[in-house]
Amino acid sequence: MTDSAVPGARGALDAIVKAYDVRGIVGDGLDETVVEALAAAFVDEVGAAGGRVVVGHDMRDSSPGFAAAFARGAVARGADVLAIGLCSTDESYFASGRYDAPAAMFTASHNPAAYNGIKFSRAGAQGISLDTGLAAIRDRAGDYLADGVTAVGTPGTVTDLDVLADYAAYLRSLVDLSGIRPLKVVVDAGNGMGGLTVPAVLGEAAGLPALPLQIVPLYFELDGTFPNHEANPLEPANLVDLQRAVVEHGADLGLAFDGDADRCFVVDERGEAVTPSAVAAIVALREIARVRAAGEADVSVIHNLITSRIVPETIEQAGATPVRTRVGHSLIKDRMAQTGAVFGGEHSAHYYFRDFWGADNGMLAAMHLLAEFGSQDAPLSTLAQRFTPYALSGEINSTVADIPAAYTRIVEAFTGRADFDELDGLTVTGITAESEPFWWANIRPSNTEPLLRLNVEASDPATMTRYRDEFLALIRA
Structure with missing residues (x-):
């Protein structure tokens, strides 16, 4: 004091x-x-x-x-x-x-x-x-x-x-992995806290029974200087070691955690990234099915406005209500509490669970994915493909000195051929006939830097590329 x-x-x-x-x-x-x-x-x-x-x-x-x-x-x-x-x-x-x-x-x-x-x-x-x-x-x-x-x-x-042993036991109580087929999993902890939690939750370090998982560890040594790569799996360069290791070890999949291990990214058996939206859709189906089996009729699931269109489509097809929100973990935690949603997913690989006090937990999302994947025989790429039917640009950042002027250019260029909403930044949705390719884009300012973040999705790669390039030209003009 x-x-x-x-x-x-x-x-x-x-x-x-x-x-x-x-x-x-x-x-x-x-x-x-x-x-x-x-x-x-x-x-x-x-x-x-x-x-x-x-x-x-x-x-x-x-x-x-x-x-x-x-x-x-x-x-x-x-x-x-x-x-x-x-x-x-x-x-x-x-x-x-x-x-x-x-x-x-x-x-x-x-x-x-x-x-x-x-x-x-x-x-x-x-x-x-x-x-x-x-x-x-x-x-x-x-x-x-x-x-x-x-x-x-x-x-x-x-x-x-x-609290590590209690934490591990609690997660094991939420997702039973004991009966899945044997899986070889490469895990890149990025010298972050996954090096402590993965052996406890997925291994035997906390005194829990062994699971049918062979964990191949990458960078489990806790080291806040990050000697191997930054602990930010959202950047493709930081997934390269994991992707290589999955292929070299003939693993079934790879998991990458960020520095504080609250986000988890997934790589399939070919070393290709599985989108967080696909993971969100898979986990949403499991959580909806679980609470429906327990007699819950009115089920809602949260997704932020940048997740793929497949996420709300999957939620609706499962008979639940998708709730679209702005980006941001504190905001989504509040919405989880307000709506009683069973699950929430973000494009950034934050996954929220009602059974985890509405908070985000990358490890729990990984366990759900392992449970779903390990209960069937197809490779992960096949499972992921079912939930990746559309073309996504990923998040593209541009340094922009005059953000309102960039917004004005976009609105002027797309007036008459798109609808606009301002739930979070500017979302532009193409006015298209049922037979035409769909597309949408979100342009959102950074909270801390003079950046505009662009995300584009379309029904096919060519349409996505065309609109991505048009938006970037307007943003960077």
Whole structure:
């Protein structure tokens, strides 16, 4: 705890407090003093004085010190800290849900080694965004940086707690993999937290029975300097090692986790990427079938507006209701709670489960995929092809100085041949006859950079390519 003020430090918070989390370069606006102030503000905002707060961290060099600083600030404001140590982000959500306590997870997810940050949760793994408390935390922390953190009359305590075995057992209780056919699976942990959680959940490291899985590990050593490649599987360059290893080992599939292991990407037996939309459709079918078998009639599933058209089509064909949302994990967690949706999927490989407190869990999505794939004999490429009938551009970023002007160019060019909506950025949907190829595009600004993100989908590759190129020309004009 500190009672010393940091003059002029308030402005630094604006740079590191983002729409859904805290993220910045270590030592450049993000240091232990700032973390301590954020901890005090978090405890005040969520009313945790006299209650418990979960604190976990990833393998980045700065993370243990930041977690300790957060504990100091939280204890000073009267919270009892459950320090769960090294963990994945979804493991911190598990602890938040299991103990019904707010949580802080120290990670910068897929960002390079120089970065760190905090993912906050309210009790029960509920999300926090700028609109639902993060802005207030930022402002309170600014006051503490200006005036110093003052301790309450009865400070809290710190208790070390290892939740990995309970986390692994809980996931095993949700998806039974014991009866699937034997599978060889290459897993690229990217030197991130998957190196800790995969052996516990899919192996025997947590004392659970062996599964019919032969895991071929890539980069399981926890190393926050990321010596092999960045832990961002969304970038194709970071999948190359996994793709090569799957083919070399004759594996049935490959899994790649990001740095904090809350997102999972999939590669088929040929080394080709399976789209997150295909994974979302497969998992959605399983979750819909499960709750219908239990007697649930009114079932809804969330998908963000950038997922492939196959996702809402699959949900509807299964007799459930697709709920289209904006992009963003805190927002989708809120929608999961509001709608009671059984599952939610994003184009970025975030997958949300009602049975996991509405939070995202890449490991749980991987288990569902393994269960579905392992219950039939066809190769994964065949299964994935069923859920990849359309052509997707993937996300294409462009640096744009004048975003409103780019929007104006697009609207002018497509007026009369497309419909527009502004649920999240600008979505342009072609006005086409039933016999003509369909297409749509979404153009969405980055929250933090002067970038426009373009996603295009069409019924065939030629149509997708034509519209992708037309949109890029307008965006970059």
